[in-house]
Amino acid sequence: MKFAYRFSNLLGTVYRRGNLNFTCDGNSVISPVGNRVTVFDLKNNKSDTLPLATQYNVKCVGLSPDGRLAIIVDEGGVALLVSLVCRSVLHRFHFKGSVHSVSFSPDGRKFVITKGNIAQMYHAPGKKREFNAFVLDKTYFGPYDETTCIDWTDDSRCFVVGSKDMSTWVFGAERWDNLIYYALGGHKDAIVACFFESNSLDLYSLSQDGALCVWQCDTPPEGLRLKAPSGWKADLLQQEEDEDNDEGDRESTIRGKAAPAGEEKRGKVTYSRLAKYFFNKEGDFNNLTAAAYHKKTRLLVTGFASGTFHLHELPEFNLIHSLRWVLCSLACWTARADVRYSSGPNSLGQLLVWEWQSESYVLKQQGHFNSMVALAYSPDGQYIVTGGDDGKVKVWNTLSGFCFVTFTEHSSGVTGVTFTATGYVIVTSSMDGTVRAFDLHRYRNFRTFTSPRPTQFSCVAVDSSGEIISAGAQDSFEIFVWSMQTGRLLDVLSGHEGPISGLCFNPMKSILASASWDKTVRLWDMFDSWRTKETLALTSDALAVTFRPDGAELAVATLNSQITFWDPENAVQTGSIEGRHDLKTGRKELDKITAKHSAKGKAFTTLCYSADGHSVLAGGMSRFVCIYHVREQILMKKFEISCNLSLDAMEEFLNRRKMTEFGNLALIDQDAGEDNGVTIPLPGVKKGDMSSRHFKPEIRVTSLRFSPTGRCWAATTTEGLLIYSLDAHMLFDPFELDTSITPGRIREALRQQEFTRAILMAFRLNERKLVQEALESVPRDEIEVVSSSLPELYVEKALEFLASSFEVSHHLEFYLIWTQKLLLLHGQKLKSRAGKLLPVVQFLQKSIQRHLDNVSKLCDWNRYNIQYALAVSKQRGMKRPLEPPGSEAEAGASDDDSLHLLRPAAGDGGGEGMLE
Missing domain, CATH: 1.25.40.190 (Actin-related protein 2/3 complex subunit 5)
Structure with a gap:
C-alpha cells in the first residue's frame, strides 16, 4: 500500500476572518479559512483549498490585477507570495508587525500594506527572477491611530488610506509636486472604507457610525505634476540630456524636468466636501462593519452589525436594496465585474454570494457552529456525512467540496454518524436521547429511535444488511437494539459496568463489538438470542473499537495509549502497538507541567482500518495522525494535520517571551480594547458582553475514516474536515x-x-x-x-x-x-x-x-421533454383534422407551436396529453 497521502481539501470551514476577493473573471471567490485559503469556483460549483498554510490565522489577502499572484498575510505579520496558477509559495517575507490590509495597484507594479499608523509601498514582483521579491519603496506617515483600509486610483498615481483616528489620507504614489499628502476629516468614528471614483481623484469615505462623505477634488488625475529632481539626480539628468540630442531619446529626461513657469504658479490639490449622508435615518443604530464599491456601475454595498445590508447608487445616494440575512455582524464584502457581492458573517462561519439583479443566491455555504465530532464515508466514497456539537448533520460532496443538505432535527450534540450499506440512509446518535435515520432521496427524517428511559447515546452502529440499529448509552451502560424496518426496540443488552465508548458490527457476520470504560470489549451475537459470545479483557479503558474490512481482526484503542489487535473468532490477542511516543501532544498555554508529562493522560480516541486492511489509522488529542502497519506493528508515517499556532496545544515547549513577573500573558485577555473584545459596561450601558472574551480552541482529532476506495482518508479536527489523498500524478513509480x-x-x-x-x-x-x-x-x-x-x-x-x-x-x-x-x-x-x-x-x-447520476438526470429530462412535445403535437393535430397538409393555417401555426412546446395553452387539456 502507498502512503504518499497529501493534503487535498478542507471542508466545513467556510469563513473565519479576513477579506474576500473575486478573481479577475469573477467566476471564483478567494476566501481565507483559518490559516489556509480556499478558492470557491462559482462557475463549476467546486471548492478547492490551496495546499499551503501560514503559522497563524490569515488576516488579509491581496490579489494582483491579473489574478496570477496573491499575497497572504497572517496575524503574525508573515506574508506568503503565492502563485495561483501553480498553487505554490514563491516567497516568504516578514513585515515585522501586524498588517491590517494589503492592496495591489491597478497596474500591478506596486502594492501597499498598512500596519500600525503607517503605510508602506513595495515594488511588486515581476516576471523576472529577483533575489528579493519585496523591495520597500516608501513609507508614508500621517495617521495617529491604526490604519484600516486602502484604495487606489485607476491610473495607480495615488492611493487613499483610512484610519481609526477618524481621518482619511490621500498619498501620492510618485513624487508629485502638487500632491504629497492630503488629510480629510468630517467623521465622528473610525473609517471603515474609502473608495476613489472611476478615473478621478474624487472619493468617498465611510465611518463606523454609518456616515458617508462625498469628496470632490479640483484637479483631474492628468493634472498631477512630477516634482523636479534636485542634487545629484538633477546633475545626472542634465548630463544625459546633453549627450542625447535626439528627441526620441529624451523622453525619460522630459518626465524628470521641472514644470514650466505657468504650471508652477498653479495651486496645490485641494478637496471639498460635497455632501454627507447617513445610513441610520430611522434611528435603528448599528455599526457599519464592511463596505464595497463597484466603480463602473457606481453601486455601493454596505453591511451592518445587525446583519442588514444596503445597496445604494452613488453619488445620488439612491437606495436600491435593503435586505437582512442573519443576526450577526458581516465581516467582509467584495464586488466583481457583473456586480455580485459576497459576505462572510464571522460568528457563523458562513459565506454568501448574492446577485443583486436577480435577487438570488449564487452561493450559500455554512459550516458547523461548533467543532465536528463524527464522520462517515458513503459506501461508494462520493459523500461524507459529519455531525457536530451544534446538533447539525451535514452531507458533503467529495468531488465539489460543498455541503448539499443539512439536517437540524437533533436538539443536542451529535455523537455518531454512519451510512447503511445502500448509501441512501444516514443513521445518527445524539446526546438528546434519540437515534435518527435520514433519507437521502427525499431529505427527511423518516425514523426516530428512542429508549424506554431517557438516556444519552454516545455511539451508533448499523449492521451490513442495514436492518439492525444499535446505540450505546453513556449513563445507563446499556446497548439498545432497534429494527430499521419497524422502528421497534428489539432488545436491551446489559453487562457493561461503564459508559459505552464504541460500537462496531462485523462486516461479514452479525456480530456486534462494544467497547466500554470498564476495561472490556464484548462480542454480541445478533442471531443467537442476543447473548454475549465473548468478553475480551483489556489492561485499560477502551476508547475506540473497529473491525477489519474482512471481519477477521479487531482493533481496540485504550487509555494507556495502546492499540491492541484481537482475533474475534478465538478471542485471542494477536498484537499490540505502543503509541505513547508517537502521539506527541502539545503543551497548553495554561499548563503548569511539560508536554512530556501531560501526554501520560492522552491516548488515541479514534481508529479506522485502511481499505485493504493492512494498516490502521489512529488519532487523538494531538496534531498528529499516525498510520501503523498491522502485521509488522511499526509506524509507517505520521501526518501533521495543522501548523496553526493560533490554536492551543500546538507548541511542545513553553515560550519564555510570554512569561512576565506577574505570570503568564495567556491569563490576560489581549483583545480587551478591540471591537470584539471584552468591555466592562457601566451601569445602564447595554453594549458589551463579558462572555465574548478571547480563547484559543485546542487542536484535536475527533474522528478518522478511510475512503472505501482507498485513495483518500478524512479527519474531523478543530480546523474542519481535512481530506488527504494520493497524489499519483507527481510520482515516478515503475x-x-x-x-x-x-x-x-x-x-x-x-x-x-x-x-x-x-x-x-x-x-x-x-x-x-x-x-x-x-x-x-x-x-x-x-x-x-x-x-x-x-x-x-x-x-x-x-x-x-x-x-x-x-x-x-x-x-x-x-x-x-x-x-x-x-x-x-x-x-x-x-x-x-x-x-x-x-x-x-x-x-x-x-x-x-x-x-x-449525471447522465440519468439528463436523459430523464430529455425523455420528459420529448414526451411532452409529442403529447402537445398530438393534441394540436386532433384539433385540426380537416386542415390539408401544407395549408396556410399549418404554416402560420408552425412558428407558434415552437413557442408552446414547453407550456400548454390555457384550457386545451394539455395535462391529459402529458399523462399519456
Whole structure:
C-alpha cells in the first residue's frame, strides 16, 4: 500500500476572518479559512483549498490585477507570495508587525500594506527572477491611530488610506509636486472604507457610525505634476540630456524636468466636501462593519452589525436594496465585474454570494457552529456525512467540496454518524436521547429511535444488511437494539459496568463489538438470542473499537495509549502497538507541567482500518495522525494535520517571551480594547458582553475514516474536515522495470499493432500518459482479444487506471467497454483475490456511479421533454383534422407551436396529453 497521502481539501470551514476577493473573471471567490485559503469556483460549483498554510490565522489577502499572484498575510505579520496558477509559495517575507490590509495597484507594479499608523509601498514582483521579491519603496506617515483600509486610483498615481483616528489620507504614489499628502476629516468614528471614483481623484469615505462623505477634488488625475529632481539626480539628468540630442531619446529626461513657469504658479490639490449622508435615518443604530464599491456601475454595498445590508447608487445616494440575512455582524464584502457581492458573517462561519439583479443566491455555504465530532464515508466514497456539537448533520460532496443538505432535527450534540450499506440512509446518535435515520432521496427524517428511559447515546452502529440499529448509552451502560424496518426496540443488552465508548458490527457476520470504560470489549451475537459470545479483557479503558474490512481482526484503542489487535473468532490477542511516543501532544498555554508529562493522560480516541486492511489509522488529542502497519506493528508515517499556532496545544515547549513577573500573558485577555473584545459596561450601558472574551480552541482529532476506495482518508479536527489523498500524478513509480522498456519501444509496438505487449510495457513503466495512449490505440473490435491476453496481475492495474480515468476523461463509452470485457473475462479468476481488489472495485463503482447520476438526470429530462412535445403535437393535430397538409393555417401555426412546446395553452387539456 502507498502512503504518499497529501493534503487535498478542507471542508466545513467556510469563513473565519479576513477579506474576500473575486478573481479577475469573477467566476471564483478567494476566501481565507483559518490559516489556509480556499478558492470557491462559482462557475463549476467546486471548492478547492490551496495546499499551503501560514503559522497563524490569515488576516488579509491581496490579489494582483491579473489574478496570477496573491499575497497572504497572517496575524503574525508573515506574508506568503503565492502563485495561483501553480498553487505554490514563491516567497516568504516578514513585515515585522501586524498588517491590517494589503492592496495591489491597478497596474500591478506596486502594492501597499498598512500596519500600525503607517503605510508602506513595495515594488511588486515581476516576471523576472529577483533575489528579493519585496523591495520597500516608501513609507508614508500621517495617521495617529491604526490604519484600516486602502484604495487606489485607476491610473495607480495615488492611493487613499483610512484610519481609526477618524481621518482619511490621500498619498501620492510618485513624487508629485502638487500632491504629497492630503488629510480629510468630517467623521465622528473610525473609517471603515474609502473608495476613489472611476478615473478621478474624487472619493468617498465611510465611518463606523454609518456616515458617508462625498469628496470632490479640483484637479483631474492628468493634472498631477512630477516634482523636479534636485542634487545629484538633477546633475545626472542634465548630463544625459546633453549627450542625447535626439528627441526620441529624451523622453525619460522630459518626465524628470521641472514644470514650466505657468504650471508652477498653479495651486496645490485641494478637496471639498460635497455632501454627507447617513445610513441610520430611522434611528435603528448599528455599526457599519464592511463596505464595497463597484466603480463602473457606481453601486455601493454596505453591511451592518445587525446583519442588514444596503445597496445604494452613488453619488445620488439612491437606495436600491435593503435586505437582512442573519443576526450577526458581516465581516467582509467584495464586488466583481457583473456586480455580485459576497459576505462572510464571522460568528457563523458562513459565506454568501448574492446577485443583486436577480435577487438570488449564487452561493450559500455554512459550516458547523461548533467543532465536528463524527464522520462517515458513503459506501461508494462520493459523500461524507459529519455531525457536530451544534446538533447539525451535514452531507458533503467529495468531488465539489460543498455541503448539499443539512439536517437540524437533533436538539443536542451529535455523537455518531454512519451510512447503511445502500448509501441512501444516514443513521445518527445524539446526546438528546434519540437515534435518527435520514433519507437521502427525499431529505427527511423518516425514523426516530428512542429508549424506554431517557438516556444519552454516545455511539451508533448499523449492521451490513442495514436492518439492525444499535446505540450505546453513556449513563445507563446499556446497548439498545432497534429494527430499521419497524422502528421497534428489539432488545436491551446489559453487562457493561461503564459508559459505552464504541460500537462496531462485523462486516461479514452479525456480530456486534462494544467497547466500554470498564476495561472490556464484548462480542454480541445478533442471531443467537442476543447473548454475549465473548468478553475480551483489556489492561485499560477502551476508547475506540473497529473491525477489519474482512471481519477477521479487531482493533481496540485504550487509555494507556495502546492499540491492541484481537482475533474475534478465538478471542485471542494477536498484537499490540505502543503509541505513547508517537502521539506527541502539545503543551497548553495554561499548563503548569511539560508536554512530556501531560501526554501520560492522552491516548488515541479514534481508529479506522485502511481499505485493504493492512494498516490502521489512529488519532487523538494531538496534531498528529499516525498510520501503523498491522502485521509488522511499526509506524509507517505520521501526518501533521495543522501548523496553526493560533490554536492551543500546538507548541511542545513553553515560550519564555510570554512569561512576565506577574505570570503568564495567556491569563490576560489581549483583545480587551478591540471591537470584539471584552468591555466592562457601566451601569445602564447595554453594549458589551463579558462572555465574548478571547480563547484559543485546542487542536484535536475527533474522528478518522478511510475512503472505501482507498485513495483518500478524512479527519474531523478543530480546523474542519481535512481530506488527504494520493497524489499519483507527481510520482515516478515503475513496476518491474528493466532497461528494455522505453517510451520509444512502447510506441514502436503500437505502430506494429502489438497492443498487448505495448500495454504491458506501459504498465511496467507506469507513466499515465503512455498507458492512456496504449489503451486508446486499441481498436474497439479488438478490445475483447487484448483483454483476454492480459495477465491477472495487470488486470488489477488496468481496472485501477480505468477507475481514475472515468473522473477526467470524456471517452466514457470506450472505457466502459474496456471495463466490461475485463470483468467478464477475468471475473472468476479475480474472486480469489476479492479482499485485495475490494478498494479497486469500489473506486471503479464510485466513478461509474457519478456518471450514471449525471447522465440519468439528463436523459430523464430529455425523455420528459420529448414526451411532452409529442403529447402537445398530438393534441394540436386532433384539433385540426380537416386542415390539408401544407395549408396556410399549418404554416402560420408552425412558428407558434415552437413557442408552446414547453407550456400548454390555457384550457386545451394539455395535462391529459402529458399523462399519456
